Amino acid sequence: MNLVPNEVKDAQVIFVSHSGGKDSQAMLAQLIRLGLKEKIVLVHADLGEMEWEEMKPWIESISFGLPVNVVEADLDFFSLARKYGRLPSGMQQFCTDFLKIKPIGKFIHDYMDKHGITKAINATGMRAEESKRRAGKAPLILSKGKGTTGLYMPKKHPTHLIHDWLPILGYTEKEVYQEIELAGQKVHEVYSKGFSRLSCVFCVNGRISEHKEASKLRPELARKVADLEKELGRAYRLKQSKGVKYPKYMDEYLPIFEKKVA
Numbered sequence: 001m002n003l004v005p006n007e008v009k010d011a012q013v014i015f016v017s018h019s020g021g022k023d024s025q026a027m028l029a030q031l032i033r034l035g036l037k038e039k040i041v042l043v044h045a046d047l048g049e050m051e052w053e054e055m056k057p058w059i060e061s062i063s064f065g066l067p068v069n070v071v072e073a074d075l076d077f078f079s080l081a082r083k084y085g086r087l088p089s090g091m092q093q094f095c096t097d098f099l100k101i102k103p104i105g106k107f108i109h110d111y112m113d114k115h116g117i118t119k120a121i122n123a124t125g126m127r128a129e130e131s132k133r134r135a136g137k138a139p140l141i142l143s144k145g146k147g148t149t150g151l152y153m154p155k156k157h158p159t160h161l162i163h164d165w166l167p168i169l170g171y172t173e174k175e176v177y178q179e180i181e182l183a184g185q186k187v188h189e190v191y192s193k194g195f196s197r198l199s200c201v202f203c204v205n206g207r208i209s210e211h212k213e214a215s216k217l218r219p220e221l222a223r224k225v226a227d228l229e230k231e232l233g234r235a236y237r238l239k240q241s242k243g244v245k246y247p248k249y250m251d252e253y254l255p256i257f258e259k260k261v262a
């Protein structure tokens with residue numbers, strides 16, 4: 001059952017963050033099915049070199065005719081890691097904050113100012129199945145304080161009332177694919193290559209098998225990430241020896257770095 005909450009009915013605009021991935025795609029398809037198209041403003045955070053490709057054309061092909069707004073952070077993944085002197089991780093995912101949440105947040109406030117909007121929804125395609133942290137999220141909440149995107153900032157933007165909404169929080173992966181199929185769409189081809197998500201090519205949350213495959217498809221980028229690891233003395237992964245943890249550098253396990261035996 002998909003009911004449209006009152007806050008969503010009252011909102012003048014529903015900002016929908018779209019990565020190009022299957023969850024964003026299912027979320028948008030669901031909102032269209034619920035008759036909310038007129039209120040939707042689509043926004044994509046461009047991840048620069050870490051994108052599989054320029055995502056705008058792909059998202060436009062599955063956007064039900066809606067225009068796609070693209071935003072970009074001041075720093076890319078590499079300059080961000082250098083600025084902090086470390087790499088993001090599943091526990092410290094500052095990359096998401098800088099590369100996605102902040103530029104999208106700025107877009108939302110600018111758009112509201114420009115169009116005199118006072119009530120808006122910030123919709124994202126998170127699902128409870130993905131992690132414990134996500135499972136603990138509220139499906140709809142005033143965007144302020146812990147666990148929200150903090151977009152409701154009464155001091156800075158006194159007229160902007162913004163709620164975070166997670167329309168597909170309860171969806172299983174199967175339901176995601178069903179929603180996409182119902183819309184007559186297909187997912188991005190990256191999923192057929194063994195990737196579980198479409199986001200940064202070398203996501204800090206990616207599986208080893210995904211990074212191995214990504215290094216074959218994007219060897220230059222793999223080298224760049226591996227060089228970054230060495231430069232910072234930090235790695236995506238850790239290894240343990242005699243109870244002590246060490247960085248497990250990509251050039252130790254990615255196939256493109258395999259030493260050739262003469």
Ligand code: SF4
Nearest residue numbers: 095096199200203204
């Ligand atoms: S996709 Fe992964 S690496 Fe990229 S911003 Fe999100 S968590 Fe960070």
